[in-house]
Amino acid sequence: MKLLLRVAPGIVRKPLIASVILETGALVNIERASIDAVSGEIVLDVSQEKCRQVKDALERLGVDVILLEIPVIRDDSECVHCGACVAICPTGTFHFEDWRVVGEPGRCVQCGACVTACPHRALRLVLK
Amino acid sequence: MAEKTLSEVNERIRDGSVRVVTAEEMPSIVDELGPAGAVREVDVVTTGTFGAMCSSGLFLNLGHSDPPIKIGRAWLNKVEAYGGVAAVDLFLGATQPSIDRGIEYGGAHVMEDLVSGKAIEVEAEGVGTDCYPQLGLETTLRLEDFNQATMVNPRNAYQRYNAATNSSQRTIHTYMGTLLPRMGNVHYSGAGVLNPISNDPSFQYIGMGVRIFLAGSQGYIIGSGTQHNPQAGFATLMVTGDLKQMDRRFLRAATFTRYGSSLYLGIGVPIPILNERLALSTAVRDRDIEVPVVDYGVPRRDRPSMAKVNYEQLKSGMVRIGRQEVATSSLSSLLMAREVAATLKGSIEKGEFVLTQPVAPLSLAGSARPMKQTKEFPYVEDVMSREVVSVTEDISVAEAAQAIIKSKFDHLPVVNSAGVLCGIITTWDISKAVADGTISQVSQIMTRNVFSTTPDQPIELAARTLDTHSISALPVVDQDGRVIGMLSSNHLSRLFAGRRPR
Incomplete structure (x- = not known):
């Protein structure tokens, strides 16, 4: 499953992906990332079982997460x-x-x- | 020898007994029955191609306004059409960009909109004469409002087309689509086995006056197209047809990013199987049609050929260039080429499409010579400075600063012990290093991915490199990569000012 992450200026400097991996134990693949000083956009590939957990964990950290069903x-x-x-x-x-x-x-x-x-x-x- | 006449074929079309196959079906029929058997079994082979045909255009007659106007310049949906043909005739080219949307909406898009029944905004400037006093007008027209909308395409339906790849280090956008760096892909165009001319390369039937399928209409071959070069296997057709009879399914506007607009057209030529020679020529297969894979990473007319391949290999999805396996994709639509051949086959079987006798065959000798360029244009070696100061990467920033003061340029090429270019530093890099205070070595500040030029490159290409990458100087290197000169934007401005440097 692919997740599109939009990272707002306030949290872009935090180790968001690493925190979520440690919390959920999910194996994530970063398929695309464009991050600069003020914001970022990342596409993650996550297994179907862990998808919900990863999405929830990211949202708790303030990331805007969209499930890319039809990209x-x-x-x-x-x-x-x-x-x-x-x-x-x-x-x-x-x-x-x-x-x-x-x-x-x-x-x-x-x-x-x-x-x-x-x-x-x-x-x-x-x-x- | 099995033979029949064109009138016999047409008689069978009229009485419904005609036997038509597409060019894809023909090779196995000839294999099975032999050429004589194929002449007895098959009356017509239909071909088809559907791809970008940039060299296409449309003559439009607007009818006379009141007061009358002699149009000097005109725009259709902001796309300029040539007005230098009498008073109210215009010629609209497929690749002409619009003044508001650029290449995203061009002449081809106007044609597709007309065929789709959409209204077109027409603006015209008049010359102003005693007999045509009107100086300007605006009107809204649909296809039916034009007296004539006649497509006349100078060069369509290439017999085959060079496949394209890109050996350079950056992605390029061409009329052969997006070509990835380091030969990341190969694009090809053309229908191969279904291509009209490949099924009759010696023009036994194809000639002036042959009725064809042109984007859903019944059009005609006018003669050989521009750049017609049958000796090399690159024959072309000049064709005409009535836009009012065309179908959007077979006429589609396109835009190649950072190149321009173009028109995808469906063209099908019926080939009557009058004798064994025609049966054999229509038994051509994809593997019989060879094309070079040309390197579009070299922006010159004579682009190097990287490999020779045939359409069977191209259509397999992978070709070999040297030791590299490269993914291929078509740019023309084989699905639509099949549909053209099948639609033409259907119209012949239904008796709606009767074949015509050509009045003259296409010429077996053509001409696609390079342009005769009478105005000399300079090369990098005519303009560059040969006195060049270069440094090695093991020196300090302070030493580099001294070197740059001695140099005439604010760029300093960095070379290895063999004199081969390996980087570049600018006065800006040195200023930054000084301001930072912690950087002492040139190796820490130099740009390693450095653009360069060669002495034999036309100056226009070097200028394009400077412009594309927003840089102001290029080291000039010899065949071994050794720095032999510098070319800066100052050289170009001097050139424009009419002063050739020594």
């Missing part, structure tokens, strides 16, 4: 199945099935590479 949305009226999104995705979210582009949104870490690469502007990141 990337495709507008099927614009997509022509060209494949410009296939080879550039670092996590293999899109592949061809009989030359139809099929998405597995669960793999998406919201890096946004496909959004700018799509010539038909058919892709959009949710909550962005």
